Amino acid sequence: MSDDTFGSIAHRASLRSGDRVRVVASIVAALLFLFPVFWMVLTSFKLQKDIFTSPPTFIFTPTLENYVSYLQRSTIPHQMLNTVVVAFASGIISIVAGTMAGYALARLRIRGAGFLGVLILMSRGVPPIALAVPMFLVGRAFGLIDSHIILILAYCTFLIPYVMWLMRGFFKALPKELEESAMLDGCNRFGAFFKIIVPISVPGLLSTLIFCVILAWEELLFAIVLTNRVASTVPVAIVNIAGDTVNGANWGALTAVGTMTVIPVVVFALLVQKWLIQGLADGATKG
Amino acid sequence: MMRNYRNFGSISRRAVMVGGAAAVATRAFGAQGSSALGTPESPVQLRVISDAAYGIAWQASMVPEFNKLYPNIKVTIDPVPYAELLAKIMLDATASQPTYDVIIVDDPWTPQVARTGALLDIRKETAAWTDPGYDWDDFNAAPLEATQWNGVQYGVPLRSNMLLMFVNKTLYKKAGLPEPTPDLTWDQYLEQAPKLVQDTNGDGTIDAWAIDTYFKRDALTPTIWQAILNANGGSLLDKNNKPAFNNEIGVKALKTHIALLKYAPPGGVSHGYSEALQSFRQGQVATSFMWGSVYRNSAVDPKTTTLKPEEVGLQVMPVGSAMAGAHRGIASGTIHAKSPNKQAAWGLLQWFSSKQGEKWHSNALGGFPARKSTLASTPESEWLSPVFKALQQGYDTIEKGKMWRLRHPKSDAVQQVLADAVAAAISGQATAEAALQEAAVKVEKILR
Amino acid sequence: MSSLKAAPVRTWHSRTERLTDFVSRWAFMSPAGLILLAMLAYPILYTFEISFSELDLSTFTATEWVGWDNYAEVLHDTRFWASLKVTGVYLLLSLPLQIVLGFGIAYLVNVEWAGRGVIRALFLIPMVVAPVVAGGVWRMMLDPLYGITNYVLGFVGLGPYDWLGDPWLAMLTVVIIDTWRWTPFVVLIGTAAIMALPRDIFEAAELDGANWWAKLWSITIPLLLPMIAATFIVRWLGAVKMFDIALAATNGGPGASTQVINLFIYEEAFRSLKFAESAAMAVIVLVGTMVLTAIFLRGSRMLEEMH
Known part of the structure; x- marks a missing residue:
């Protein structure tokens, strides 16, 4: 990965007028996309009676009540922890398995591998609802209902194809000489993969991991079907608030939960942002 | 024997402090001995599946109230979003070893769940554990009928609506x-x-x-x-x-x-x-x-x-x-036919749907009663009086016009x-x- | 002579080697293969099985083979066809919109200045907001009575619009929310893709005196085509399964005007407990998705080869 791959057409010391237009336009686009997020955060500081005023209010007495009452729900910290465990565990397992498969598809010419790859990709076409019930039956047969492991494995089924396809493209972009020289130096195939290929792919791996974590983080259907209490996650808590058949949806509480579930992922993403773009560029271009 | 007796004594003392429900608790207790209702050393673990909307509030305030009378029954209510509740109930209730002892069903669900053979004939099978003062006939017909199907009573109304x-x-x-x-x-x-x-x-x-x-x-x-x-x-x-x-x-x-x-x-x-x-x-x-x-x-x-x-x-x-x-729209409590804790489960449902339980529920949480006696009584909160009147009117109307799903x-x-x-x-x-x-x-x- | 003698030895030797080689190649495929096989084989077989059977709800097992009955039932249900049509309209509107918007914004964002990193990171957020919350916030913003959208549009003399009440506007609303949620994904891949373009081609073009439009139209876009196709396939596989946003924003209404196929399958299974019929629909959708994906993959390979 040489430096000039990253050279962009706009790599200039000062902005030209065309670039200035683009900067302004990109800021406008970002503001438009962030407005609903802003509205969510704003609502989370409102009392119920201020949320549904006509016309909408910008000036109101902010309250932390929504956050406080949310955190006081006894199940929430536990569900938060479960979400972190399940999202990262399924992300990491999917990265390991998906990356190896992606490498096999990109580099190791196996008879029928291309077909297998397409088949795995297409397994994402099965409507998730159809899978939830039989997966519950499998989990029940093995006594795994309401355990982290069943949820992690279920998430792996839709993350692995995604990782595999992305990493396949990423590996295809690497020069072949890399592992050839490593194998000449006495490494076997695994040595070459783990010592040479994986280290230079860390940015791509981390970026893929972020997307996996985001997808697993907000997954709802399998979380509802496969868990009851012990392994229950935050998205379940969110629908419990939204579908309140006693009080009606409490939008103050909902937006507070929404805001709080966004924060950890955004912080995590910011930390690895640099690698993210890089990894996506290489992984996705050849997909 | 000794341990049971001691246990019995402490419960009833506490029950007296709590108030009117003491009779229910002691009688049920005295009749059956305490092991089916748990002991301090090995409490009964009761699992309940319920709509999140009230399940969360029940766990927070109903369960502690219940435990004042039955301290050795540990109740865990799993809240499920209403939209997915029926499917979750069907999936769990059909297992060879179901997770839940008590299933809270919505108004139209009894035939669907009962048909799988998952529900206990609650009136017949729990008769031995039922307090004579429980009075089934005190229930308005409309809410009680919500869990009747093919002539069997499968549940008791807990949260009428x-x-x-x-x-x-x-x-x-x-x-x-x-x-x-x-x-x-x-x-x-x-x-x-x-x-x-x-x-x-x-x-x-x-x-x-x-x-x-x-x-x-x-x-x-x-x-x-x-x-x-x-x-x-x-x-x-x-x-x-x-x-x-x-x-x-x-x-x-x-x-x-x-x-x-x-x-x-x-x-x-x-x-x-x-x-x-x-x-x-x-x-x-x-x-x-x-x-x-x-x-x-x-x-x-x-x-x-x-x-x-x-x-x-x-x-x-x-x-x-x-x-x-x-x-x-009645939310009713039913017991799984395969539950190993039927007596404890009935302890919970019996107390919650008893005259005392209904009174506590309506006063503490604003839950609507199904019993004629509760609706005829004077509630603690003033605002409940006109509501009780409307509810009785509603039950009569519903029964007359068969107004249900x-x-x-x-x-x-x-x-x-x-x-x-x-x-x-x-x-x-x-x-x-x-x-x-x-x-x-x-x-x-x-x-x- | 010597070569003849050596030949069997070499064959034997290479056979072991070939075996080791074969095993080591498959060792890379096996973790993914095993997890997917273990977790998906039974569920997919089960789905096929019950789609041809009557399901006993007291055991959740197939009882009686009914042939194509469930399929016939589904194919005769007008709601099924209506939801396929709704899904088609949704896909036709939202996929091109997201791809064009995503790459367009990616192009705009890709100017090197101090705020670029922050903008890129902020673009991640819409993807992370839970669908239920996202649907609710949009409902609040679009409400004809107290929503901010009509309030603002009122200043420029537009509206009031009933965003969730009018069948076409409701479809538009679902498309807008979905676009808001998933364009950021395209933006991120798009920025990365544009950054990865070789700089020398652009420099050569500049020496030839090409303006930015000519560079965009005759260099950037053609170079990006394979990448656009790849993003499209990833988005397509995600979008075809969408039902969370429709559920949260409109619940398929008004009427059935935003009832996408996956929402219908979900309702038939989880609300109506018609698991066999919903399995039949899932199989039909799976086959349809596979055929279309194959066509798209072929198309994207053609684009790659053009490049």
């Missing part, structure tokens, strides 16, 4: 109209409705409307139509379980439901439970056809509503050509078909006649 008419008296006064009474007819209601669409602060823009209720595509939207249908003497099915709604009465009821939209706030066609509740609480609508259980949060609790109890009237829905209208192993599939039909007609994508015709064909096919 029904569609009623909420009235914002202030808006009626502003429009110069008399406060509605239970004798209000649909014709009168629709005649008054235009006047209830008004500009209350005189700034030239309309800021109050006559009605908000279920209009959007939702499984509960047909219940409004069903309440009108029943009030006009119609019914969903005939005696041979064939659709009976695809006729003049059905069409007229649906057209009444559609007509309401004219007097609803802008965007009403996409309003359902939460939205209708919101506009009523904000004082934007004069009436709402809504589940009675929201009364406390709509009229009493200043955190959630702008209205006060004296402003909010509660009564049966308007009178049709046959009678007034309402619609039943289909009771059949396929009732939810039928409800979904009706939801599609009603939504299509309300949104103007089909005429009332065409929508009901199509629904009738589908319902007949489902029930075949």
Whole structure:
């Protein structure tokens, strides 16, 4: 990965007028996309009676009540922890398995591998609802209902194809000489993969991991079907608030939960942002 | 023996402190010995599956109250979103070793769950553990029937509910109209409705409307139509379980439901439970056809509503050509037939549905009682008195007009078909006649 | 002679080697293969099985083979066809919109200045907001009575619009929310892709005196085509399964005008408990998705080869 791959057409010391237009336009686009997020955060500081005023209010007495009452729900910290465990565990397992498969598809010419790859990709076409019930039956047969492991494995089924396809493209972009020289130096195939290929792919791996974590983080259907209490996650808590058949949806509480579930992922993403773009560029271009 | 005796003594002392329910607890205890009801060394673990909406509140306040009487029964209530609750119940209840001892079922679900053989004949099988003062006959027929199927009683009503008419008296006064009474007819209601669409602060823009209720595509939207249908003497099915709604009465009821939209706030066609509740609480609508259980949060609790109890009237829905209208929605407690903790489970359900339990529930959480004696009693909170009156009225109406959703192993599939039909007609994508015709064909096919 | 003698030895030797080689190649495929096989084989077989059977709800097992009955039932249900049509309209509107918007914004964002990193990171947020919350916030903003959207549009003399009540506007609303949620994904891949373009081609073009439009039209876009196709396939596989946003924002209404196929399958299974019929629909959708994906993959390979 040489430096000039990253050279962009706009790599200039000062902005030209065309670039200035683009900067302004990109800021406008970002503001438009962030407005609903802003509205969510704003609502989370409102009392119920201020949320549904006509016309909408910008000036109101902010309250932390929504956050406080949310955190006081006894199940929430536990569900938060479960979400972190399940999202990262399924992300990491999917990265390991998906990356190896992606490498096999990109580099190791196996008879029928291309077909297998397409088949795995297409397994994402099965409507998730159809899978939830039989997966519950499998989990029940093995006594795994309401355990982290069943949820992690279920998430792996839709993350692995995604990782595999992305990493396949990423590996295809690497020069072949890399592992050839490593194998000449006495490494076997695994040595070459783990010592040479994986280290230079860390940015791509981390970026893929972020997307996996985001997808697993907000997954709802399998979380509802496969868990009851012990392994229950935050998205379940969110629908419990939204579908309140006693009080009606409490939008103050909902937006507070929404805001709080966004924060950890955004912080995590910011930390690895640099690698993210890089990894996506290489992984996705050849997909 | 000694240990049991000691245990027994400490319980009853505590029970005396708690109050009236002591008799139930001690008698059940004394009769059976304590092991089935747990000991301090090995408490019974009771698992309950429930709608999150009340399951969370029950865990927080009902379970501690119950544990004052039965300290050795540890109750864990798993809250599930309503939309997924039936499917979750079906999946768990059909296991060889089900997780849940107690299943809280919604009004139309008993036949669906009972058909799998998962539910205990609660009246027969628990007779030995039932306190003589429990009094099954004290229950109003309507709520108790929610868990009857093929002649078997599968559950007890824990949280009774029904569609009623909420009235914002202030808006009626502003429009110069008399406060509605239970004798209000649909014709009168629709005649008054235009006047209830008004500009209350005189700034030239309309800021109050006559009605908000279920209009959007939702499984509960047909219940409004069903309440009108029943009030006009119609019914969903005939005696041979064939659709009976695809006729003049059905069409007229649906057209009444559609007509309401004219007097609803802008965007009403996409309003359902939460939205209708919101506009009523904000004082934007004069009436709402809504589940009675929201009364406390709509009229009493200043955190959630702008209205006060004296402003909010509660009564049966308007009178049709046959009678007034309402619609039943009872959450009942059932016990799994394979539960190893049946006695403890019945301990929980028996206490919660007993006269004492109902009183505690309505006073502490505003939960609606099903017993005639509770409804005839004077509640602790003043606001509950008119509510109790409306509820008794509602039960009588419901029983008379059989105002409930289909009771059949396929009732939810039928409800979904009706939801599609009603939504299509309300949104103007089909005429009332065409929508009901199509629904009738589908319902007949489902029930075949 | 010697070569003849050596030949069997070499064959034997290479056979072991080939075996080791074969095993080591498959060792890379096996973790993914095993997890997917273990977790998906039974569920997919089960789905096929019950789609041809009657399901006993007291055991959740197939009882009686009914052939194509469930399929016939589904194919005769007007709601099924209506939801397929709704899904088609949704896909036709939202996929091109997201791809064009995503790459367009990616192009705009890709100017090197101090705030670029922050903008890129902020673009992640819409993807992370839980669908239920996102649907609710949009409902609040679009409400004809107290929503901010009509309030703002009122200042420029537009509206009021009933965003969730009018069938076409409701479809538009679902498309807008979905676009808001998933364009950021395209933006991120798009920025990365544009950054990865070789700089020398652009420099050569500049020496030839090409303006930015000519560079965009005759260099950037053609070079990006394979990448656009790849993003499209990833988005397509995600979008075809969408039902969370429709559920949260409109619940399929008004009428059935936003009832996408996966919402219908979900309702038939989880609300109506018609698991066999919903399995039949799932199989039909799976086959349809596979056929279309194959066509798209072929198309994207053609684009790659053009490049």
